[in-house]
Amino acid sequence: MQTLDTFDWIAISIYFLVLLGIALWVIRKKENNTEDYFLAGRNVGWFVVGASIFASNIGSEHVVGLAGAGAGDRLPMLIYEIQAWIVLILGWVFLPFYARAGVFTMPEFLEKRFDARARWILSVFSIVAYVLTKISVTIYAGGVVVSALLGIDFWTGAIATVVLTGIYTVLGGMRAVVYTETLQAIILVIGAAALTFIGLDHVGGWESMKETVTPEYLNMWRSASDPDFPWPSLLIASTITGIWYWCTDQYIVQRALTAKNIKEGRRGTIFGALLKLFPVFLFLIPGVIALTLKMRGELHWDSPDEAFPVLMSNLLPSGLRGLVAAGLLAALMSSLASxxxxxxxxxxxxxxxxLRPNAPEKKLVRTGQIATVIVVIIGIIWIPIMANISGVLYEYLQSVQSYIAPPITAVFLLGIFHKRINSQGAFVTMVVGFIVGALRIVLELVKDSLDPGSFWFLLGNMNFLSFASWFFLFCIILIVVVSYATPAPSDEKLKNLTYATISDEERKKNKSSYNWKDIAISVIIIAIVAYVMIWFNGK
Structure with missing residues (x-):
């Protein structure tokens, strides 16, 4: 590892001064109410919405974890990154329903569609999910990056970054988050693109790299009997997780809800989907480059998760290395801030x-700030347990999301597409889903102490992709059976909340919110996704 020099530190300092300037400008402009604090006053344009969606998604866990997947024989995991077409589903299918309902949050939407119980469960479910899949993972990845770049202790680096990010998020709210994320997305793309081009040049081009790692290594489609990544389960599970993450998760949807109107929000999701095509080439390929150099004896790292920072510090010139380091820190801060x-x-x-319906606006904002601090502390405590679930960070992230996503995806999809689904069906599915998901995590942690012939061992040891696929089917059957066994909801309650109950006026309004350009760009994005999926077939 090469340490950062004077030019690198100048680049990092300039970057953070600009970031601080944006945050201060936002803090001075903000109003002290919940709509401004949590949704940036619902007044954001498509470019900022799209950049914010991309930057929120691409955190240092992707930079570290996705490069680690590329360096550690986990190439099939790339399917999670090329599911850009699912971001389009948010804009074209889900966003109009959320906007018509006028909601701040996803649990609030479930209350309107079903009842208050669904809202409570999803709120708790989501906060637990954030601790397991976002906060602890991002802090861990940040610790890896910061300790590798600055040569300091892992925990010191991780906690220092958390504190810095927490300060500007707590003070600036959502407006500070979306505007600083726009800058972070630009820096991250420029830095990672430079590393990819320089790295490919260093290994002698794509064909030379392919020769070293062998073409089979670059095949994301493994046989249906593969113990790690059977392709049918991989395709189904990644789609289920994708719909949960991109279309129903507060973390991402909140960005689209900050838009001025449905038109801007939809265009923001289209732009976000376009940006989402980059990570495969920006983060996964550097991991494969790092592996190529390791196999040739030109680079050394102990864990695949170290591939990106080690490659960066050894290949990039002075100054540019500092800019990419700033981009990595930005990615960490961006994910944490979101x-x-x-x-x-x-x-x-x-x-x-x-619980306190009459609380004043200032009190609500203060409560949100305190909640942030508590959740961060819990996330830090969870980090040591993460290591027992999976060796590669990115695989841990996707496996835990596979246990959380199926019940929520089932409830949202059927809730919008099938008006007969009722509150009882949603309630039972989410409660049972929460219990089954938690049980799977516990069984995975203790499976070595279980009898190999028992049902519990089978449940804890089943491939996580196959588990997610069967779990989703179980949730679909459960919600349909319970809904049909109990009374149907009234059409009045469902007005504009399902496809079957949209008023003619709302249909017309929705039709006028897009044009042929929006459709054409969406089709091009889907075609590129299909091409990339075919391209990575190991030939």
Missing amino acids: VFNSCSTLFTVDIYKK
Whole structure:
């Protein structure tokens, strides 16, 4: 590892001064009410919405974890990164329903579609999910990055970054998050693109790299009997997780809800989907480059998760290395800032405001700030347990999301597409889903002490992709059976909340919110996704 020099530190300092300037400008402009704090006053344009969606998604856990997947024989995991077409589903299918309902949060939407019980469960479910999949993972990845770049202790680096991010998120709210994320997205793309081009040049081009790692290594489609990544389960599970993450998760949807109107929000999701095509080439390929150099004896790292920072520090020239280091720190801060704000929104709007309906606006904002601090502390405590679930960070992230996503995806999809689904069906599915998901995590942690012939061992040891696929089917059957066994909801309650109950006026309004350009760009994005999926077939 090469340490950062004077030019690198100048680049990092300039970057953070600009970031601080944006945050201060936002803090001076903001109003002290919940709509401004949590949704940036619902007044954001498509470019900022799209950049914010991308930057929220691409955190240092992707930079570290996705490069680690590329360096550690986990190439099939790349399917989670090329599911850009699912971001389009948010804009074209889900967003109009959320906007018509006028909601701040996803649990609030479930209350309108079903009842208050669904809201409570999703609020708690989401906060637990953030601790397991976002906060602890991002802090861990940040610790890896910061300790590798600055040569300091892992925990010192991780906690220092958390504190710095927490300060500007707590003070600036959602507006500070979306505007600083726009800058972070630009820096991250420029830095990672430079590393990819320089790295490919260093290994002698794509064909030379392919020769070293062998073409089979670059095949994301393994046989249906593969113990780690059977392709049918991989395709199904990644789609289920994708719909949960991109279309129903507060963390991402909150960005689209900050838009001025449906038109801007939809265009923001289209732009976000376009940006989402980059990570495969920006983060996964550097991991494969790092592996190529290791196999040739030109680079050394102990864990695949170290591949990106080690490659960066050895290949990039002075100054540019500092800029990419700033981009990596930005990615960490961006992810943390987003999840901090989403947690505070969920807790304040969906839990605290329900218990204290007459609380003043200032009190609600203060409560959101306190909730953020508590959730971060719990996330830090969870980090040591993460290591027992999976060796590669990115695989841990996707496996835990596979246990959380199926019940929520089932409830949202059927809730919008099938008007006969009722509150009882949603309630039972989410409660049972929460229990089954938690049980799977516990069984995975203790499976070595279980009898190999028992049902519990089978449940804890089943491939996580196959588990997610069967679990989703179980949730679909459960919600349908319970809904049909109990009374149907009234059409009046469902007005504009399902496809079958949209008024003619709303249909016309929705039709006027897009044009042929929006459709054409969406089709091009889907075609590129299909091409990339075919391209990575090991030939």
